[in-house]
Amino acid sequence: GKATSFRPLSENTVADYVQSVSHLAKRLGGSKQDWAVKEVGDGNLNFVYIVTGASGSFVLKQALPYVRCVGDSWPLSLERAYFEVTALQEHGKHCPEHVPEVYHFDHPMALFAMRYLAPPHIILRKGLIAGTKYPLLAEHMSDYMARTLFNTSLLATSTTEHKAAVAKFCGNVELCRLTEQVVFTEPYMIASNNHWTTPQLDEDAKSIREDDYLKLEIASLKSKFCEKSQALIHGDLHTGSVMVTQESTQVIDPEFAFYGPMGFDIGAFLGNLALAYFSQDGHTSDNSNRDEYKEWILKVLQDTWNLFKEKFLLLWTDKSQSMGDAYPAGVYTSLETHKLAQKIYLRDLFEDALGFAGAKMISRRIVGIAHVEDFESIENPELRSQCERRALNFAKDLLKTRSKLASIEEVIQLIRKV
Ligand code: ADP
Ligand code: SR1
Ligand code: MG
Ligand code: MG
Ligand code: MG
Secondary structure, eight states: OOOOSOOOOOTTTHHHHHHTSHHHHHHHOSOGGGOEEEEOOOSSSOEEEEEEOSSOEEEEEEOOSEETTTEEEEEOOTTHHHHHHHHHHHHHHHOGGGSOOEEEEETTTTEEEEOOOOTTOEEHHHHHHHTOOOTTHHHHHHHHHHHHHHHTSTTTSOHHHHHHHHHHHGGGHHHHHHHIIIIIIGGGSOOTTOOOSTTTTHHHHHHHHTOHHHHHHHHHHHHHHHHOOOEEEOSOOSGGGEEEOSSOEEEOOOTTOEEEOHHHHHHHHHHHHHHHHHHGGGOOTTSOOOHHHHHHHHHHHHHHHHHHHHHHHHHHHSTTTOOOSSSOTTTOOSHHHHHHHHHHHHHHHHHHHHHHHHHHHHIIIIISSOOOHHHHTOOOHHHHHHHHHHHHHHHHHHHHHGGGOOSHHHHHHHHHHO
16 A cells, blocks of 8 residues: 655665555556666755656656755755645646656655656756757747746736635745745855855855845845745756757756746746856867857747747737736727737846846856756866856846846847856
């Protein structure tokens, strides 16, 4: 039978667990001794097992009651598995093409099973480091963000539905507070979690702690993150949460999901593309010329936003899709007012996205706790710090000038200038 209390699994005990859940066992085919279990978790928080059998496979992900990359000195709620499954299911309803199917959820065990994204699926961040192009990336990510964000917002739902959903996801407070701490707080003060390429970036880190203007920008973004229940956001949409092939794009790992500002997801994705861009000069040891590749990254950045905007507006304009309480049809009767409302909404969203992109880039990725492989894999500290400094300077510019940037093309000009 199913476990009724929490027990951490290991490579040695996963097969016994699977055997006790008959529909999972059936999915694999054959019997226990034929099943292969491999732990592949390379994220910061959880354990991930690939389970394969004679006729099927799946991935089993389990949360432990602490932060994996730190250890049991940093406790973290097991409930994150519940929020991850709930978000996968909700986002999967709106965008099944880009969200892996959930097969099983065991609440007390804080684990779930989902579709195994088999090779050649690879974590996007790793593909970007390797210099691989994904021709459908912007198309797919804009689709995912437009559909999940639009359909969980008041543009598509009633305030009755929305409030109930907001209340439910308020329970994911521990994960939200983790983000508040590592993105909006610690990088701007002395904190033991912070680290950076030292001594090269010592002055850069110090200047962040002494930049009052930057701190005020961060304060307003933090309040938006905590207060703006705009849509069910993924909450951790960096390039390590996307798996890709030439044909497929799959978004995993929404354990930070809650009703927050849409710009946080869009900014996470765009900001991480910018990090990938600035790290490219550190990845030419294989004698590759990355100039053309860098242009491709910028094109993805540009297309993602422009396509997102187009698709989001299409959903809004399509009457059957926009039945939400935000703009009652009886009030916004003129096409002109409707268009103006859309323009203002998208303008605000763009500014939010740029702000969060900058915040996420600075935060843990360069001077905070959780760095990214894009830079960490550059062995030479001189070279690494040069790449990181350019990313940092762009992020600071973005935070300070975002209200004056009129289009994504202007953002790209800013990237080129740094
Ligand atoms: P964490 O929450 O700890 O960051 P992730 O959900 O990001 O965990 O998963 C960690 C790693 O496990 C991913 O980087 C990926 O390599 C692998 N992984 C996760 N889900 C799948 C999946 N559905 N199919 C294949 N590999 C996966
Ligand atoms: C302890 S901070 C860990 C980070 O990894 C997760 O994926 C989130 O990005 C979080 O900020
Ligand atoms: Mg992850
Ligand atoms: Mg839909
Ligand atoms: Mg995660």
